[in-house]
Amino acid sequence: MSHDTLDFRSVEVGDALPELPIDLTVSLIVGGALVSRDFTPVHHSKQAAQDAGMQDVFMNILTTNGLVGRFVTDWAGSDARITAVSIKLGTPNLPGDTMTLTGAVKAKDEGAGTVEVEIAGKNAWGNHVTGTVTVALPTGA
Numbered sequence: 035m036s037h038d039t040l041d042f043r044s045v046e047v048g049d050a051l052p053e054l055p056i057d058l059t060v061s062l063i064v065g066g067a068l069v070s071r072d073f074t075p076v077h078h079s080k081q082a083a084q085d086a087g088m089q090d091v092f093m094n095i096l097t098t099n100g101l102v103g104r105f106v107t108d109w110a111g112s113d114a115r116i117t118a119v120s121i122k123l124g125t126p127n128l129p130g131d132t133m134t135l136t137g138a139v140k141a142k143d144e145g146a147g148t149v150e151v152e153i154a155g156k157n158a159w160g161n162h163v164t165g166t167v168t169v170a171l172p173t174g175a
């Protein structure tokens with residue numbers, strides 16, 4: 035077990051994760067769409083986004099999902115394993131804003147050795163993403 039990974043026994047319901055502010059740039063939004071093979075024009079063409087009624091390109095759900103995973107594993111450690119993700123998108127993530135991810139342990143499953151983390155990613159408009167992530171943690175046994 036890596037020294038930086040949380041032990042299941044040391045985590046309690048209500049434990050808060052450290053906030054993670056993410057600067058939203060055109061490069062992050064376009065790069066995330068392209069690396070996830072999402073070629074929908076509104077995620078990489080400002081003109082296409084404007085034609086669709088938005089002021090600029092906006093983040094796709096695959097990039098959001100990746101950032102949520104990073105948020106939880108940065109907290110849990112390198113030997114933790116995400117077993118489930120359930121997220122819902124709200125307000126769009128646009129360039130020039132910041133999304134701040136927050137979270138807290140909502141539940142523990144002793145039998146599975148997992149914790150359920152409730153997350154939210156908020157930008158200037160409100161919640162961009164909400165949901166839960168289930169993560170398996172080593173027990174040290």
